[in-house]
Amino acid sequence: MPEPLSEPLFEKIALVGIGLIGSSVARIIRKNNLGRHIAIATRSLETLERAKQLGLGDSYFAQAAEAVCDADLVIVSVPVGASQAIAKEIAPALKKGAILTDVGSTKSSVIAQMQPHIPEGVHFIPGHPLAGTEKSGPDAGFAELFENRWCIFTPLPGTDPQALEKLSQFWRLCGANIEIMDADHHDRTLAIVSHLPHIIAYNIVGTASDLETVTQSEVIKYSASGFRDFTRLAASDPTMWRDVCLHNKDAILEMLARFSEDLASLQKAIRWGDGDKLFDLFTHTRAIRRSIIEAGQEVDAPNFGRQAVEHQK
Numbered sequence: 399m400p401e402p403l404s405e406p407l408f409e410k411i412a413l414v415g416i417g418l419i420g421s422s423v424a425r426i427i428r429k430n431n432l433g434r435h436i437a438i439a440t441r442s443l444e445t446l447e448r449a450k451q452l453g454l455g456d457s458y459f460a461q462a463a464e465a466v467c468d469a470d471l472v473i474v475s476v477p478v479g480a481s482q483a484i485a486k487e488i489a490p491a492l493k494k495g496a497i498l499t500d501v502g503s504t505k506s507s508v509i510a511q512m513q514p515h516i517p518e519g520v521h522f523i524p525g526h527p528l529a530g531t532e533k534s535g536p537d538a539g540f541a542e543l544f545e546n547r548w549c550i551f552t553p554l555p556g557t558d559p560q561a562l563e564k565l566s567q568f569w570r571l572c573g574a575n576i577e578i579m580d581a582d583h584h585d586r587t588l589a590i591v592s593h594l595p596h597i598i599a600y601n602i603v604g605t606a607s608d609l610e611t612v613t614q615s616e617v618i619k620y621s622a623s624g625f626r627d628f629t630r631l632a633a634s635d636p637t638m639w640r641d642v643c644l645h646n647k648d649a650i651l652e653m654l655a656r657f658s659e660d661l662a663s664l665q666k667a668i669r670w671g672d673g674d675k676l677f678d679l680f681t682h683t684r685a686i687r688r689s690i691i692e693a694g695q696e697v698d699a700p701n702f703g704r705q706a707v708e709h710q711k
């Protein structure tokens with residue numbers, strides 16, 4: 399974990415949205431002295447009050463425009479479907495020279511929603527930390543969330559390199575590693591590695607709960623670890639994932655079509671007793687997990703959950 403700074407990187411950081419991601423950012427800003435003043439804005443007064451009780455910021459606002467006033471860095475951490483409304487609301491209050499970023503799980507849609515409203519002189523750099531859990535709200539965040547995780551930026555043409563470097567420095571000081579790619583590539587990649595797994599999890603848990611021959615209590619009682627892993631993903635925030643599905647529609651539908659074709663082929667192999675085909679596929683997929691481990695990436699899903707659980711003890 400990076401050491402705390404002796405002098406803050408930013409004078410004032412505004413956090414719009416203070417759920418799992420916003421509150422994790424707030425905690426690491428404090429811990430590592432990344433900003434002198436943290437201004438927090440969120441739509442729900444109840445959440446704002448909770449953020450205050452948790453001492454996540456220095457000032458609290460129900461209106462996002464008031465929080466971003468004079469901020470050098472603004473981080474928008476709301477469900478992606480709310481991006482346009484937030485951009486419209488904060489645009490007139492943004493300081494010239496400020497860096498504006500987001501953490502949304504989809505990028506092309508967030509850019510389309512926000513960019514038209516951003517005034518000239520404000521550095522808008524879309525971002526996405528690939529770190530999270532199935533939990534949501536200000537209590538769910540923890541300072542270590544971004545440690546050794548990727549943070550992807552999808553900068554627009556003409557982005558100021560100095561602003562990009564300063565934002566990269568911020569995320570590195572949160573513990574993240576930086577990657578840069580275009581928004582379309584981001585959305586297609588995340589569709590397969592993140593969005594589809596969640597959709598499959600929502601679906602399989604829904605199917606299990608629909609089976610007439612298996613009772614609800616049996617699903618709970620006999621759930622082996624494979625099914626349990628799905629239930630963790632399927633417990634993720636409904637608003638957030640509704641928005642991800644609606645705002646990365648094309649890439650998700652493309653990956654779902656490929657997935658369905660491959661599933662049909664697997665179904666055929668089972669129906670016709672094609673053991674070789676099943677064995678070859680399972681050998682290939684086992685090798686993929688091994689190469690992830692060899693690449694030094696943590697693969698045990700409970701890692702996300704473990705940190706959250708430890709934090710909430």
Ligand SMILES: NC(=O)C1=CN([C@@H]2O[C@H](COP(=O)(O)OP(=O)(O)OC[C@H]3O[C@@H](n4cnc5c(N)ncnc54)[C@H](O)[C@@H]3O)[C@@H](O)[C@H]2O)C=CC1
Binds near residue numbers: 442530534535
């Ligand atoms: N949960 C996760 O694992 C990850 C989420 N993300 C992205 O981060 C963003 C935030 O997600 P979380 O922090 O998990 O969600 P959350 O549900 O924990 O927090 C969302 C925050 O946005 C506020 N909000 C909701 N609707 C709003 C609206 N219409 N206008 C203004 N504020 C509104 C809520 O009051 C809350 O403070 C999403 O775009 C999500 O795609 C990115 C990486 C991981």
Ligand SMILES: O=C(O)C(=O)Cc1ccc(O)cc1
Binds near residue numbers: 528529531592631702
């Ligand atoms: O909880 C999990 O396993 C996740 O995959 C968390 C997550 C959710 C959404 C993102 O955009 C990035 C990470």
